[in-house]
Amino acid sequence: MDFLEELGKAVDPEAFDDEAIDRMGYEEAERLYERRDRITKSIRTALGRMNEEFKVVQLPVPSYSGDYYMIDGYGDGREASLYLNEKRLGSFLVTLLKMGGDLCSLSPMNAEFKDCHVSAIVKLNPARKEELEKATGLTLRPPPTFKPA
Numbered sequence: 001m002d003f004l005e006e007l008g009k010a011v012d013p014e015a016f017d018d019e020a021i022d023r024m025g026y027e028e029a030e031r032l033y034e035r036r037d038r039i040t041k042s043i044r045t046a047l048g049r050m051n052e053e054f055k056v057v058q059l060p061v062p063s064y065s066g067d068y069y070m071i072d073g074y075g076d077g078r079e080a081s082l083y084l085n086e087k088r089l090g091s092f093l094v095t096l097l098k099m100g101g102d103l104c105s106l107s108p109m110n111a112e113f114k115d116c117h118v119s120a121i122v123k124l125n126p127a128r129k130e131e132l133e134k135a136t137g138l139t140l141r142p143p144p145t146f147k148p149a
Contacts, residue, residue, distance in 0.1 A: 008039045015039060068104065069129065069140035071120040082118040082138065084108050089118065095135050099128045 009016040015036040021029045071082055082092060096103060101124035109117045121143055124132060129140055 004040050004043050007043050008036060011043075012036075012039055066123060066125050067129075068143050069122050069124060070143035071122065071138050071140060082120055084111065084114060084116045084118055092120075092136050092138070095132065096122055096124070099132055099135075100125060101128070101132065 005016055012035065014020065015032050021032055024032070082088060093103065101122050103120065104123055105119075105121040107119045109119075122140070124140070132138070133140055
């Protein structure tokens with residue numbers, strides 16, 4: 001159980017009692033899950049508004065609905081491309097999420113092989129494109145599109 005659920009359980013033990021919810025009917029359980037969600041969101045919002053020295057969580061920043069970019073880099077060298085490796089993909093995803101981007105598509109060439117080449121499509125604010133390229137060493141290109149005849 002995470003920190004927010006522990007706080008929620010202190011506020012409303014019934015809404016956070018999974019065993020009791022399992023024994024309930026569908027409608028009553030759904031009502032309690034909605035109540036649980038409202039409590040968790042309220043706690044998260046309250047903690048995010050706290051004074052900086054007491055802040056425990058940060059309010060989520062809505063993602064930008066902006067531009068799509070493709071990360072391919074095949075043939076550009078190992079440092080200029082993504083590959084199926086926990087460290088490389090993990091650091092890329094963490095950097096992308098910290099910059100408010102969204103991962104739209106991730107396609108490994110052959111997922112059975114470790115370190116195989118991976119192509120990705122991301123959605124990112126154009127103002128952060130250079131920053132992401134610099135932080136990851138990857139090149140972001142516009143994805144291929146079909147033009148109507």
